[in-house]
Amino acid sequence: MALKGRDIISIRDLSREEIEEVLKVAHRMIPIAEGSKIDRRLDGIILALAFLEPSTRTRLSFETAAQRLGARCITIADPATSSVVKGETLSDTVRMLSGYADALVLRHPNEGAARLAAEMSDKPVINAGDGAGQHPTQTLLDLATIQEAHGTLSGLRVVLLGDLKYGRTVHSLAHALALFGAEMVLISPPSLKLPDEVTEHLDQLGARVREEEQLHRAVRDADVLYVTRIQKERFGDEAEYAKVAGSYRIDNSVLAGAKQRLIVMHPLPRLGEIAPEVDGSPHAAYFRQAFLGVPVRMALLSLVLKGKGA
Amino acid sequence: MAAPRELKITPIKNGTVIDHIGNGLSLEVLRIIGVGDLDKDSTVSVALHVRSQKMGWKDIVKVENMELSPRKVNAIALIAPTATISIIRDYKVREKRTVDLPERIVGVARCPNPNCITNRGEPVESEFDVARRRPVVLRCIYCERQMDDFLSHLI
Ligand SMILES: Nc1ncnc2c1ncn2[C@@H]1O[C@H](COP(=O)(O)OP(=O)(O)O)[C@@H](O)[C@H]1O
Ligand SMILES: [Mg+2]
Ligand SMILES: [Zn+2]
Numbered sequence: 016m017a018l019k020g021r022d023i024i025s026i027r028d029l030s031r032e033e034i035e036e037v038l039k040v041a042h043r044m045i046p047i048a049e050g051s052k053i054d055r056r057l058d059g060i061i062l063a064l065a066f067l068e069p070s071t072r073t074r075l076s077f078e079t080a081a082q083r084l085g086a087r088c089i090t091i092a093d094p095a096t097s098s099v100v101k102g103e104t105l106s107d108t109v110r111m112l113s114g115y116a117d118a119l120v121l122r123h124p125n126e127g128a129a130r131l132a133a134e135m136s137d138k139p140v141i142n143a144g145d146g147a148g149q150h151p152t153q154t155l156l157d158l159a160t161i162q163e164a165h166g167t168l169s170g171l172r173v174v175l176l177g178d179l180k181y182g183r184t185v186h187s188l189a190h191a192l193a194l195f196g197a198e199m200v201l202i203s204p205p206s207l208k209l210p211d212e213v214t215e216h217l218d219q220l221g222a223r224v225r226e227e228e229q230l231h232r233a234v235r236d237a238d239v240l241y242v243t244r245i246q247k248e249r250f251g252d253e254a255e256y257a258k259v260a261g262s263y264r265i266d267n268s269v270l271a272g273a274k275q276r277l278i279v280m281h282p283l284p285r286l287g288e289i290a291p292e293v294d295g296s297p298h299a300a301y302f303r304q305a306f307l308g309v310p311v312r313m314a315l316l317s318l319v320l321k322g323k324g325a
Numbered sequence: 326m327a328a329p330r331e332l333k334i335t336p337i338k339n340g341t342v343i344d345h346i347g348n349g350l351s352l353e354v355l356r357i358i359g360v361g362d363l364d365k366d367s368t369v370s371v372a373l374h375v376r377s378q379k380m381g382w383k384d385i386v387k388v389e390n391m392e393l394s395p396r397k398v399n400a401i402a403l404i405a406p407t408a409t410i411s412i413i414r415d416y417k418v419r420e421k422r423t424v425d426l427p428e429r430i431v432g433v434a435r436c437p438n439p440n441c442i443t444n445r446g447e448p449v450e451s452e453f454d455v456a457r458r459r460p461v462v463l464r465c466i467y468c469e470r471q472m473d474d475f476l477s478h479l480i
Binding site (some may be wrong): 126147 | 438440441471
């Protein structure tokens with residue numbers, strides 16, 4: 016199991032053991048991420064953050080992760096204001112950056128950009144989201160959140176709620192959950208169901224997946240409720256959107272019948288999917304989830320650049 | 326069964342015969358071969374809707390003085406997976422093979438996803454792996470989009 020020097024493009028590139036290794040190291044990174052312990056293991060490292068599509072949260076999370084471990088970042092935060100990349104192919108930008116930095120983190124509006132970048136770069140490339148494609152560090156931080164709350168990823172019942180069709184985070188998460196033998200319960204509007212392609216893939220992995228229509232029923236015996244954004248653009252008219260969004264909204268009354276240990280997750284930013292009143296409940300895990308993005312990215316950087324997590 | 330020879334078209338001395346093409350697909354095969362690129366003295370003959378014991382109906386394409394590049398064979402494998410390719414030298418069949426689909430298909434078809442990085446002017450060829458063989462479904466190795474409609478995406 017060697018992550019050193021590897022490209023991290025898709026969660027499918029990682030085996031179950033490799034994911035477990037990342038999560039284990041991420042857990043040890045928490046005190047460093049919180050600032051209560053100092054560790055400069057990436058001292059001298061330069062990380063290139065090429066955000067050729069702006070994404071402030073993800074970028075700040077990577078910058079924080081790198082700097083907590085003593086690495087320095089060279090950053091393209093917004094291609095619109097960067098003369099470096101204007102009119103240049105991604106291939107050229109990547110070859111230039113791989114001459115400067117020890118590893119590249121890439122965010123790009125086009126699917127497949129990270130795979131191409133990895134081919135062009137002689138330094139490791141970490142995908143920070145390519146269009147509607149892959150975003151493996153999101154999946155890893157989702158898993159870290161579940162693992163932290165429940166102490167395991169196996170044998171859990173995970174409800175995936177909302178836009179299961181276009182939501183890439185859900186597809187990657189479902190793949191990973193299948194590797195760990197979690198049971199999945201799907202709830203979505205008929206027009207936003209999990210694509211056949213994904214369902215078939217989960218079948219091949221031997222995953223236990225079922226659909227449910229009643230939100231209350233699904234929540235009752237769930238360990239995790241993973242809520243995704245339902246976007247207006249997916250619906251023909253406003254009224255239809257409002258109706259669907261309303262029927263999937265999570266508030267304290269929906270959670271009333273839930274197990275005590277149920278956690279509610281959301282990739283953020285949320286629109287109206289989770290009522291603010293849930294924030295104060297012990298079920299709310301979405302801010303912890305966002306925080307865990309930092310130690311998870313620290314773990315990945317450490318493993319990819321140094322090959323060890325200790 | 327050795328049925329009477331089915332040379333409905335004049336025999337060729339040297340060239341390639343693509344037989345057992347699915348009924349009606351020979352025009353696509355011609356597009357792949359690129360008839361415009363041929364030697365000006367070469368004759369191309371096409372037999373449409375020919376009786377076949379194995380297939381019911383099939384098409385046959387015969388091209389003089391040409392052997393197919395591996396890339397063209399791969400493209401033919403995509404749209405006419407039942408085809409057989411025979412190399413004719415001095416009026417005789419010297420080599421005969423089926424058009425097996427390779428593990429990786431490079432530069433043959435465009436990715437159907439307009440937002441795929443391979444459709445954005447990068448110096449890279451399209452590349453697919455085979456997600457399923459019967460019927461054939463390809464998966465773009467870059468954006469992971471699957472594709473089963475090759476006709477409209479051939480390069
Ligand atoms: N000299 C030739 N000129 C044109 N076509 C030929 C010639 N020899 C064989 N063929 C064609 O090439 C294909 C393969 O030939 P062969 O192996 O003899 O027949 P089959 O596949 O029907 O058993 C057939 O379509 C046959 O009609
Ligand atoms: Mg025959
Ligand atoms: Zn593609």
